[in-house]
Amino acid sequence: MTTTIADLTRPEFEERIRNRVLVIPIGSIEQHGPHLPIGTDSHITTALIEELCRLRGDRLLLAPPLPFAASDEHSSFQGTFSMGTNLLASLLKVLTTNDPIQSRTLFVSAHGGNLPAFLTASQPFWIPRTHVLVEAAAQWELPADARGIWEPDAHAGRTETSVMLALRPDLVHLNQAVHGYNGSLSSVGSILASDGIRGVSSSGVLGDPAGANREEGLAILAALAADLVRTFDQVSQ
Secondary structure, eight states, rough: EEEEGGOOOHHHHHHHHHGSSEEEEOOOOOOBBBBBOOTTHHHHHHHHHHHHHHGGGGEEEEEBBBBBBGGGGTTTTTOBBHHHHHHHHHHHHHHHHHHHHOOOOEEEOOOOOGHHHHHHTTTEEEEEEEEEETTTEOOOOOGGGGGOOOOOSSSSSHHHHHHHHHHOGGGGGGGOOOOOBOOGGGGHHHHHHHOOGGTTTTTOOOOOOOOOOHHHHHHHHHHHHHHHHHHHHHOOO
């Protein structure tokens, strides 16, 4: 059974944290094209955390999720709330260095833009977008056992649309889906760094939602959840 730290007294927290990992979910509220909800990354993070709790709940303590994060690359679009990389990194450092017990901590996020802050905070983390091209943008790189399902795209394309069709189809508006920039991100890295997503995609999409489907989303989620559990097991050793 998973214990949420907000429900514990101080003595209960002090006792349980000694042999458990503190898991801190980091969400994101940012534009995801015209067809996906602005909380897409937060929805995905929540679903993966739920699976982690189902499988490893007796070995972790769950912190309340942080809904806002680093999404400056989307800031020219409405519906984006970003604290930026520096502020997020500072916040995460405070959260971990002020812990008098120095507990083991794992940050979990499905938003690739949080990666630079995680690296700066110097704490164990899990994030599916691991190949950073520029500080403001990252490419979704699935675990090895998920490759072959579909070549992942970067933002609001087939990958995320399929996942959201598996999680919250009621929030997906396929009749409004449009494609965006579908080329190599490395070739437009300097534009992404200076002008953000809008510099290469007026729709806010990096990829193409065409072909997205629930079955594919379920398979991607299963692979991502398995990878998260592996990371947790490494941290909790």
